[in-house]
Amino acid sequence: MHRIDCPWCGTRDEAEFQYQGDATVVRPDPDASEEAFFRYVYLRENPKGWHTEWWHHVGGCRQWVKVVRNTLTHEIFATGRAQEDLPLPGTRAKPRRRTRPKQ
Amino acid sequence: MHYSALSVFLQGLRGHKGWQRMWRAPQPKAEYDVIIIGGGGHGLATAYYLAKEHGITNVAVIEKGWIGSGNVGRNTTIFRSNYMFPANTHFYEKGMKLWERLEQDFNFNAMVSQRGVINLFHSDPQRDAFARRGNAMRLAGVDAEFLSPAQLKEMVPILDFENARFPIQGGLIQKRGGTIRHDAVAWGYARGADSRGVDILQNCEVKDILIEGGAVVGVETSKGQIRARKVGMAVAGHTTQIAKMAGIELPVESHVLQAFVSEGIKPLLDTVVTFGAGHFYISQSDKGGLVFGGDLDGYNSYAQRGNLPMMEHVMAGGMAIMPAIGRVRLLRHWGGIMDMSFDGSPFICKTGVDGLYLNGGWCYGGFKATPASGWCYAHTIAKDAPHRLNEKFTIERFREGRMIDEKGVGPNPWIQ
Numbered sequence: 001m002h003r004i005d006c007p008w009c010g011t012r013d014e015a016e017f018q019y020q021g022d023a024t025v026v027r028p029d030p031d032a033s034e035e036a037f038f039r040y041v042y043l044r045e046n047p048k049g050w051h052t053e054w055w056h057h058v059g060g061c062r063q064w065v066k067v068v069r070n071t072l073t074h075e076i077f078a079t080g081r082a083q084e085d086l087p088l089p090g091t092r093a094k095p096r097r098r099t100r101p102k103q
Numbered sequence: 104m105h106y107s108a109l110s111v112f113l114q115g116l117r118g119h120k121g122w123q124r125m126w127r128a129p130q131p132k133a134e135y136d137v138i139i140i141g142g143g144g145h146g147l148a149t150a151y152y153l154a155k156e157h158g159i160t161n162v163a164v165i166e167k168g169w170i171g172s173g174n175v176g177r178n179t180t181i182f183r184s185n186y187m188f189p190a191n192t193h194f195y196e197k198g199m200k201l202w203e204r205l206e207q208d209f210n211f212n213a214m215v216s217q218r219g220v221i222n223l224f225h226s227d228p229q230r231d232a233f234a235r236r237g238n239a240m241r242l243a244g245v246d247a248e249f250l251s252p253a254q255l256k257e258m259v260p261i262l263d264f265e266n267a268r269f270p271i272q273g274g275l276i277q278k279r280g281g282t283i284r285h286d287a288v289a290w291g292y293a294r295g296a297d298s299r300g301v302d303i304l305q306n307c308e309v310k311d312i313l314i315e316g317g318a319v320v321g322v323e324t325s326k327g328q329i330r331a332r333k334v335g336m337a338v339a340g341h342t343t344q345i346a347k348m349a350g351i352e353l354p355v356e357s358h359v360l361q362a363f364v365s366e367g368i369k370p371l372l373d374t375v376v377t378f379g380a381g382h383f384y385i386s387q388s389d390k391g392g393l394v395f396g397g398d399l400d401g402y403n404s405y406a407q408r409g410n411l412p413m414m415e416h417v418m419a420g421g422m423a424i425m426p427a428i429g430r431v432r433l434l435r436h437w438g439g440i441m442d443m444s445f446d447g448s449p450f451i452c453k454t455g456v457d458g459l460y461l462n463g464g465w466c467y468g469g470f471k472a473t474p475a476s477g478w479c480y481a482h483t484i485a486k487d488a489p490h491r492l493n494e495k496f497t498i499e500r501f502r503e504g505r506m507i508d509e510k511g512v513g514p515n516p517w518i519q
Contacts, residue, residue, distance in 0.1 A: 001411050002402075015412040019402040019517055022356075041514050042354035042445050042501045046343040048405045071357070072405045 002069070005079040008061040016059035023052045023066050048072055050088045106210050125290060126297035131304050131329050135163045137484060138322055138331040140309050140345060142166025144175035144285075144470065145462055146337035147292035148477020149484070150301045151209065156478070157485035160300035163331070164293075165324060167308040171289030174340060177407070177439030178470040179362050179384060179396045181375050183220040183280035184245055187236045190495040190507050191448065192243040195468075197492050198475030199245075199279060205474060211291030213283050214389065220280030220375040221250065221259065223424065225269040229379055233275040240277070250274040259376060261427050269380040269423055282375060282386050282394075288473055312348040318457035319349070335460040335484050340440030341405075342463030349456050354445040354501050355464050356516040358399045361409035363417065363436040365428070367391030376424070383420030392434060395421060399441065401517045409438040441466055443516030446506035451480050451493040460484050461498065466519055 002014035022044050028036040049072060055065045068077040068086050078086045104110070104123050114121055137153060139146045142164045153159045164170075182202050184195035206213050224230050237247035252264060255274050264271045293303055304326070311323040312334060321330035336345050343355050368391050377384040385395040397417035400409045414436065422429055444450070444464035449472065451462050462480045465472065479493035489496075500506055512518050 013412070014410065021515065021517065022403075038502055043352050044354070044356050046353075046356045046403065048341075048344060048357075051403055053403065069402075071403045074404065074406055074410075 002074060002076060004055055004065065004067060004076065006057050006060060006063070006065050007079065007081050008063055009057065012057070012060055016057060017055040017065070018058045020054035020056050020064065023054045050077065052086060052088070054082075106212075125294040126303050129302045129304070131163065131307065131324070131326050132302065134321075134330040135302070136161040136331065137333045137335065138162070138329060139164045139335045139337055140322065141173075141336065141338035142170035142289075142293070142303060142305065143173045143337065143339070144171070144288055144292065144473040145339065145465075145476045145480065146335075147289055147296055147303075148473050149335060149337060149462070149480045150296040150303075150477075151292045151299075152478045152481035153485060154296055154299035154301055156481060159485055162296070162301045163329060164296065164301060164303045165307050165309055165322065165329070166303070166305050169305050170293050170303060171286055174439040174441070174465075174469055175289045175473070176286050177362065177437055178285055179386070179394050180282045180285045180388075180470065181220065181280070181384065181386065182283060182471040183277050183375075184471075185220065185222065185236065185240055185247065185275070185277045185280065186509060187239045188507055188509055189243065191509060192240060192245060194475055194479070194492050194496075195472065196243065196245050197478065198472050201474035201478060202283065203279070205288075205291070209291045209295035211287060211294060213287040213291055215281070215283050216389075217279050217281040218374045218386070219276050219278045220377070221255070221274045221276045222377045223255075223262070223271050223274045223379045225272060225380045227272075230272055233379075237275050246277055246279050248276050248278065250276055259372065259374065261371060262376070262424055263426050266423055269378075271424070280375065282388075285470060292477070309345065309348075312345070312459065314349060314456055314459075319459040333458045333460070333484055335462060335480060337462045337480070339442040339463045339465045339469055342442045342461070346454075346461070346463075349454065349459055351454055351456070351461075353450075353461075353464070353498065354514070355442050356403055357405050358402070358441050358443045358517060359404040359406060359409050359438040360396065360399050360441050360467065361413060361417070361436055361438045362394070362396040363414070364388070364434050365393040365395075365431045366434045368393070368431060371427075378420050378424050381416075381420035381423065383417060383424070385421060385425070393428060393431060399443070399517060399519075400438075403517075404438075405440055407438050407440060409436070441469070443519055445501065445514040445516060446508040447510050447512075447519040448496065448507035449476070450496050450498055451476060451483060452489060452497045453483070453487070454498070
């Protein structure tokens with residue numbers, strides 16, 4: 001069971017979330033080449049190891065949570081809000097704690 | 104050594120001491136005509152058909168672990184060819200025909216059991232969709248029959264026909280579908296390939312693919328360099344990892360799919376049944392265990408184990424159609440890593456590298472495709488051109504907008 005630390009709701013079970021795929025792909029500009037759109041829609045890194053991905057907290061706050069998770073061990077290293085740039089392990093210091101938005 | 108009733112009898116007289124190993128454990132040669140990466144069902148079948156159909160016997164099958172340790176032993180053993188799109192229908196029907204003659208062909212008991220595969224439907228629109236698929240199958244020469252609730256009740260009395268939420272309105276049956284002992288498929292193909300001269304190299308991991316001037320020249324392995332002008336990948340689950348060694352990017356993600364076996368019980372189900380309102384498929388093995396599965400866990404994974412939420416979801420699907428199994432205990436469960444392609448259909452094709460071939464992207468459908476996949480892949484490798492049956496299973500189809508999206512859910516592998 002994955003336990004995902006939602007920045008808004010706290011740690012919740014995987015069953016509350018809907019996976020939404022690789023969070024590293026970025027939609028190209030509207031006038032970008034066909035090749036750029038082909039890559040955006042169809043090609044993925046599919047790493048064996050750390051993967052930055054979206055989990056939609058569909059059974060909770062309905063926010064999209066960014067998660068850094070290991071595809072081999074299922075360990076979760078960091079979670080954050082959509083606009084956050086989460087580091088992969090080894091690239092910057094310690095695992096990040098979730099950051100709650102200011103009330 | 105030919106297996107027959109007579110050989111069993113004669114060995115019985117000698118205390119069964121004369122049986123030989125089913126395949127050798129050779130040392131790798133410096134060079135082969137063809138190298139197949141991956142000693143699973145598809146890789147072994149490919150080597151078998153390369154030797155048998157095309158006379159290419161100087162072949163090595165390179166396997167990281169032991170043969171059959173991957174998905175060929177991690178499925179629910181079902182085979183069928185009830186697809187709607189022509190590219191799939193004809194390909195899987197080729198597989199069906201090979202399954203029907205497989206045991207005589209490779210002289211090994213794979214316990215092929217054509218016990219029928221029934222897809223249940225639960226609503227009027229679903230009935231129409233199933234009728235359409237059944238008609239498409241029949242037009243392509245594949246067997247399909249429509250079952251009324253009365254016919255179904257006679258065949259599978261334990262179903263919950265009056266389920267309040269998902270009443271069973273009927274089913275579509277493919278009577279030639281059924282189950283097979285999956286390990287025996289790997290062993291039978293391995294034995295058949297080995298006896299024709301194919302070297303099966305176990306515990307030998309491919310570390311790199313060697314390319315010179317745009318053409319493949321061999322592979323670097325944990326047992327040293329092995330050269331060949333033709334190299335075929337058959338490592339579904341890890342296809343993107345191997346393809347990366349040759350600089351090939353693919354529309355594939357790796358996902359985990361679980362399967363389950365219950366304790367052995369008395370005969371309850373003599374066919375294969377799938378739930379139409381969720382994703383659940385079940386059969387009963389000859390040992391009495393109920394063998395069943397459902398959806399992917401639904402997140403990228405290379406771990407050969409799944410998680411509890413999907414187990415609960417699968418069991419819920421089972422309870423919706425067969426509440427009688429609610430007290431049966433689960434004996435074992437496991438996970439296999441699927442190559443989930445972005446349209447739900449596979450690849451059997453050439454790549455941008457001369458002499459390098461791709462077989463992967465099998466999604467849920469890999470096991471039932473094993474013979475057809477091996478047969479078509481062997482043809483593609485031997486002739487350096489695809490067979491008519493697999494010519495649409497290319498990588499380029501995504502760029503060209505010719506996806507074979509049987510399920511039509513868009514480029515989201517985790518819901519294919």
